[in-house]
Amino acid sequence: MPKEVTSADLYIKICGLQTAATVAACVDSGVAAVGFVFAPGSPRTLTVERAIRLAGEVPETVESVGVFRNQPIDDVLAISNRVSLTTIQLHGGESLTDIRRLHREGFQTLKAFSAVAYNALSPQEKLGWAAERVLLDAVEPGAGVTFDAATLKSGALPTFWLLAGGLKSSNVSALLTSLFPRGVDVSSGVESSRGVKDPQLIRDFIHAARGAVPHGAH
Numbered sequence: 001m002p003k004e005v006t007s008a009d010l011y012i013k014i015c016g017l018q019t020a021a022t023v024a025a026c027v028d029s030g031v032a033a034v035g036f037v038f039a040p041g042s043p044r045t046l047t048v049e050r051a052i053r054l055a056g057e058v059p060e061t062v063e064s065v066g067v068f069r070n071q072p073i074d075d076v077l078a079i080s081n082r083v084s085l086t087t088i089q090l091h092g093g094e095s096l097t098d099i100r101r102l103h104r105e106g107f108q109t110l111k112a113f114s115a116v117a118y119n120a121l122s123p124q125e126k127l128g129w130a131a132e133r134v135l136l137d138a139v140e141p142g143a144g145v146t147f148d149a150a151t152l153k154s155g156a157l158p159t160f161w162l163l164a165g166g167l168k169s170s171n172v173s174a175l176l177t178s179l180f181p182r183g184v185d186v187s188s189g190v191e192s193s194r195g196v197k198d199p200q201l202i203r204d205f206i207h208a209a210r211g212a213v214p215h216g217a218h
């Protein structure tokens, strides 16, 4: 039986932020993490200079996460150090060896897999990822597409895993109470148009996610 996650320790990450106003909406609502995209080709991709300004608005109590996909690890580290990120999220074919190197360099990590790719790992490979923080997503990240969550085999999931892929305020509650992830990650579901975050949609999403789980002791 998965450990019950309460609203006090539910990890909520809002990804793909591009403005100070949306960073403030996340921070004021008490999220665990905000995400800045550095993977090329996304409508949310930031320049390093802009990311430095936005990350400067994030207090130490909130993780500043850089999102990368199949970029050389030396480049990932260089950007992460310049922006003063706390956490590196990897969406490509990066290995456990890459993740361990990032840990040695002082970063927390999130390794993203599509649910399909995670299910296809061997039992031995899953064991390797069991102690890492993992994000389970749709095949195309940041596209606002859900996946068939019933395919997740709960017995083989890491202790800390986040649900992502097509989440929004109208579906997050049902998914949280059926799958028991440690937290959730959203991008498209808090946008008014592709790539454009909306502070009110961010607040609505956080409210809906918190409402889905019991209140913790404070």
Ligand SMILES: O=C(O)c1ccccc1NCC(=O)[C@H](O)[C@H](O)COP(=O)(O)O
Pocket (backbone or CB within 6 Å): 015, 016, 035, 037, 039, 042, 043, 044, 067, 068, 069, 091, 137, 138, 140, 141, 142, 143, 144, 145, 164, 165, 166, 167, 185, 186, 187, 188, 189
């Ligand atoms: O956001 C992107 O465009 C992106 C591009 C390349 C790799 C990852 C990307 N986003 C990763 C995220 O953390 C998203 O929040 C996650 O995939 C969920 O996205 P959505 O389905 O849009 O909520």
